[in-house]
Amino acid sequence: MGNTKRSHDIPTVLRFFSIVCIVSEHFDFFDYGGGGAYLLLLLVGFNIATFKIDKLLSSDSVKGLLIMFIKVLIPTIGYILILNIFSGSFNLESVLLVSSITNNEHPKGYGFWFIEVYIQILVFLYALLSFSSVRQFTRNNIKQSALILLVTSCLLLLITKYGFNLTYSYQRLPWLLLFMFSFGFYIKFVSGTFEKIVTAFAFVLTTFAFNGGVFDTGFFTISFLILLFLPSNFRINKVLMKPVSFVSAGSLFIYLTHFQLRTVFETIGITSPLINTFLAVLFGSIIFHIYNNIFNKKILNKIISAIYNN
Numbered sequence: 001m002g003n004t005k006r007s008h009d010i011p012t013v014l015r016f017f018s019i020v021c022i023v024s025e026h027f028d029f030f031d032y033g034g035g036g037a038y039l040l041l042l043l044v045g046f047n048i049a050t051f052k053i054d055k056l057l058s059s060d061s062v063k064g065l066l067i068m069f070i071k072v073l074i075p076t077i078g079y080i081l082i083l084n085i086f087s088g089s090f091n092l093e094s095v096l097l098v099s100s101i102t103n104n105e106h107p108k109g110y111g112f113w114f115i116e117v118y119i120q121i122l123v124f125l126y127a128l129l130s131f132s133s134v135r136q137f138t139r140n141n142i143k144q145s146a147l148i149l150l151v152t153s154c155l156l157l158l159i160t161k162y163g164f165n166l167t168y169s170y171q172r173l174p175w176l177l178l179f180m181f182s183f184g185f186y187i188k189f190v191s192g193t194f195e196k197i198v199t200a201f202a203f204v205l206t207t208f209a210f211n212g213g214v215f216d217t218g219f220f221t222i223s224f225l226i227l228l229f230l231p232s233n234f235r236i237n238k239v240l241m242k243p244v245s246f247v248s249a250g251s252l253f254i255y256l257t258h259f260q261l262r263t264v265f266e267t268i269g270i271t272s273p274l275i276n277t278f279l280a281v282l283f284g285s286i287i288f289h290i291y292n293n294i295f296n297k298k299i300l301n302k303i304i305s306a307i308y309n310n
Helices: 009-026 036-051 051-058 064-089 113-129 132-140 140-164 174-189 193-210 219-229 238-249 252-265 273-310
Strands: none
Touching: 009 036, 009 064, 009 219, 009 238, 009 252, 009 273, 036 051, 036 113, 036 193, 051 064, 051 132, 051 140, 064 113, 064 252, 113 174, 113 219, 113 238, 113 252, 132 238, 140 174, 174 193, 174 219, 193 219, 238 252, 238 273, 252 273
16 A cells, blocks of 8 residues: 655645635636536545545554544534424435435425535445455555446446436436546556556546536546646645635535525625625634534544444
């Protein structure tokens, strides 16, 4: 397994721009062309491959992946449950995070397809790595395993995309979007200019196939190329990275809360798309850090440690 020291700066900056662009477009402030949620999925794969998989395989335990899953699952289901209760109409599929598959979303739009797919892919990865034989094969053949995952996900994309009618789902299905996660996971193990060029070419062709033969995900593609070609130890000034890291860490909570926060801002008379974008990103980040410091660090981590120690 690779021991190259990698910087968090590049994926952190890309996640920052992804969530800011998503909110900006949703609030009609800035149309960046789309692809932010796709990039977030890709970054999940990249971050697991870069910062988690070595520890997971060396410890021969999926504990780290389970903790990651739980830390996403609890606030997501909790928040959606609150929205369902106070909306006056209850939608079980949105609470169970399967509405993107069943195509039965909450009538008021209280569903978050990106987070649903994100969690569904984590469930798949956790189930796969729960087999000791899979962990052993991956540990001994990490790059080959990443390539197998990538090729399999691309085949799933082609079979699903061109073998079935997916207009009902807006293509928001885990087996269809797995290729984004897989490309992020695979590029951690790519080395050499030629191999990077081949990977970039494969990525462009795959996204071209995903979009039905249309190049309309420029933000997604450019971000992928930055992640692929910039040196792995590339660093940005620490002062600049502080606010970027603050927002990037809260991307899940920003994604969950930004529409409801806009409603609050507009209720008190703030209607500017620019100001609402800024405030939604800021307050979403603050809510996350409060939640993380109180619940994750002081409660959840202790519960998980107690369970595993026993």
